Amino acid sequence: MTSRRFLWRAAVAATALLTTTALVTACAGPGTDTASVDTAAASPKEGGDLVFLIDSLGATWIPNSSSISSYQGHVWGHVTDKLIYVDGEGNLSPWVAESWEESADATEFTIHLKDGVTFSDGTPLDAAAVVANIDIWAKGDADKGIARIGLFPSANYIGAEAVDDATVKVTFAKPTLSFIPTLAYHGSILISPESLALPAEEQADLSNDIGSGPFVVESWKEGDSVVLTKRDDYDWGPEALEHEGAAYLDSLTYKIVAEPTLRTGAVQAGQADVAYNASPQELDALKDEGFVTSVPRYLGFANGYALNTTVAPFDDEAVRQAYSHGIDRDQILATVYTDDWYAAETFVQSNVPEATDHTAAFAYDPEKSEELLEEAGWVEGADGVRVKDGVPLAVTLFPNPYLATSKAIDELVAQQLAEIGFKVDLEAYDVVTYGTKVIGNKTIAATEITRSFVDIGTIPGILTASNPGDEDWFKVGTSDAELNELAASLASATDRDSRAAVFEEVQEHVLSKGYFVPITQIVQRIYVQSPEVKDVSYNGLAYANYFAAWLDR
Secondary structure: OHHHHHHHHHHHHOOHHHHHHOOOOOOOOOOOOOOOOOOOOOOOOOOOEEEEEEOOOOOOOOHHHHOOOOOHHHHHHHHOOOOEEEOOOOOEEEOOEEEEEEOOOOOEEEEEEOOOOEOOOOOEOOHHHHHHHHHHHHHOEHHHOEOOOOOOOOOOEEEEEEEEOOEEEEEEOOOOOOHHHHOOOOOOOOEOHHHHOOOHHHHOOHHHOOEOOOEEEEEEEOOOEEEEEEOOOOOOOOHHHOOOOOOOOOEEEEEEOOOHHHHHHHHHOOOOOEEEOOOHHHHHHHHHOOOEEEOOOOOEEOEEEEEOOOOOOOOOHHHHHHHHHOOOHHHHHHHHOOOOOOEOOOOEOOOOOOOOOOHHHHOOOHHHHHHHHHHOOOEEOOOOOEEEOOEEOEEEEOOOOOOOOHHHHHHHHHHHHHOOOOEEEEOOOOHHHHHHHOOOOOOOOEEEEOOEOOOHHHOHHHHOOOOOOOOOOOOOOOOOHHHHHHHHHHHHOOOHHHHHHHHHHHHHHHHHOOOEEEEEOOOOOOEEEOOOEEOOEEOOOOOEEOOOOEEOO
16 A cells, blocks of 8 residues: 555656656556446456546535535545445435335335444444434534535424434435435435534544545545545445445555546556546547546436526526527537537436426527527627626626536537627636636526436426525525426425426426536546546545455456
């Protein structure tokens, strides 16, 4: 372990070396763009230290704030467990929960826990611990400044209770079909109650956050790295991964390297094993050189813009529709991405079981956009920018640093919208600055969305402000009566068929109002890895899992 991390430090100190050694492993083996690697002919090897290069590790380690991050989520996925596992098709299977039941009206749920599961400090992961976690996911802790988990079905949550050491009963005031699937969401990580009882500033210290996962925190350095080591007594991994006992790997090191070409270059040079968030334009060449590339799609929202209906110019529905029809998504796919990316069909990913095709609602049609703007009183000026009542048709976009391609997309969108009379500026920030200046800022006209979920029953939490804690992405509050009714029906459906029918109406309404402007289906997590890394799995949130992975060297 020491020698491998020493090699990586040396590589960072001598980055010029990467340019001369980038092709050292170019012919190491066949590359693949699938989410799994065929290793049937090989037997797993114990030991080894995997180095994972990442562009950020976020700004905090408070579990409720960081577990849903595209960065910290990788670490949490190995330090903690979940009650339920979800695969890329949305199928649920046992993990710490060995079984579960729901009442006929979907208001009461009973969870049966595996026996013998413990946190890494030796305390039991029993029903009382699960209750403490569900409570913090659902309600947060306002006194400590800890928010609830986004997209957790909190609106009708009554409470959880320990029936006995191995049984938890959870009750909701109204039908909540989304509860069980949400237990597989990456925000639903199981943390020791002792850690949850700590003040927020102490929870922000990763070494204080005790999980039950296959790895434990050996060390971490803010803005630099996290080192995890194997937990030898671990024996309760997800059934779907078909691996019993402890992890094969001795350690995982997550090392921050901001520049994407240095991340991929280090993997090419054999100085690291995995590079995260490579540029899509690099992938074909890397595959040709023998490296494994994976672009798993998660269950969740498509990549797109949530438009703020209270901020000009998007307080006008015609402008929102003009904006939507003014984006040439085919050009974005052809310019920014490869064939591994898909066109958006609605405002959620097409692998969401209830998703249906609504592309006509936002199809590229610049003539229609111009007609809409003319009818709304926006007149083209001498410089090509439309004006109404002396005010230019101007929008500022803030590229989302959680998506590697966001800036390139926004630059293309700015060019496309300029053709129909918009003036579009860009302001780009790093992850930390974006979190303070953009996330939660109610004055921003368009927010670029990258968000996963496991079940559509959680979507009502972003549509309106009907319930405490609702995110109200479009800032409609409760002003859209039809949306209020649809959101309530979606949240409280008692069977999945009727809920799918309601979601069809939700999709139509959100897109016809121009609240959400889809861009493409999203691959937010891009992986380039050495062919020596075997048996990596990817869950329904597109996180790489190394519990059953091993190194062939």
